[in-house]
Amino acid sequence: MKTFIPLICSLFLIGCSESTSEQIPSSAEPKTAVEANTSTPEQKAPVTETATALPATSDDGGTLFTQKCASCHGAKGEKSALGKSAVIAEFSEQQVKDALRGYQTGTYGKEMKGLMQGQAKALNDAQIDALAKFISAL
Structure with missing residues (x-):
């Protein structure tokens, strides 16, 4: 049983991390929008702002x-990740920051500490x- 725990954690870590399939559509959409809007100068600035909001950084x-949290915590933060974490939708802004x-820093967390530290x-x-x-605000 103890040999399966690292395997399960590894698979879960992979599932909670970003995947390249999510990044491809994000990077493809702004290019299409920029190309479509090149004929009118006033539309260039908003498209550029939208394009900068999409990368993982x-x-x-x-x-x-959506990129980093929703796969484990749910689309509205309503899930207890792996049935072991708190429901983050109930957290205040300061609680999330803390x-x-x-x-x-490694000073917070219990069972999910190792997984969340990487995130x-x-x-x-x-x-x-x-x-x-x-x-x-969720």
Whole structure:
């Protein structure tokens, strides 16, 4: 039984991380939109802003949540990830910030600490703030 736990955790980590199939449509859509809107100059700026909000390095809380959190926590943060975590939709903005920063430093978490530490380490302060604001509004 103990040999299966690392295997299950590895599979779950893969399932919770970003996949290249999600990135391909995101990067393809803005290019199409930019090409379609090149005839009118006033439409170029909004398309460029939209295109910058889509990469995984985005500071947009909704985009980050969809890419990094929703597969385990649910589309509205309503799930207990692996049946072991708290339901994050109930967290305040400060609770989300504390949790993500705690995961980064290794000072927060119980059973899901190792898995979440890998997810949180890649986030910068602006992304944590954006996620906290988005999650607390769910």
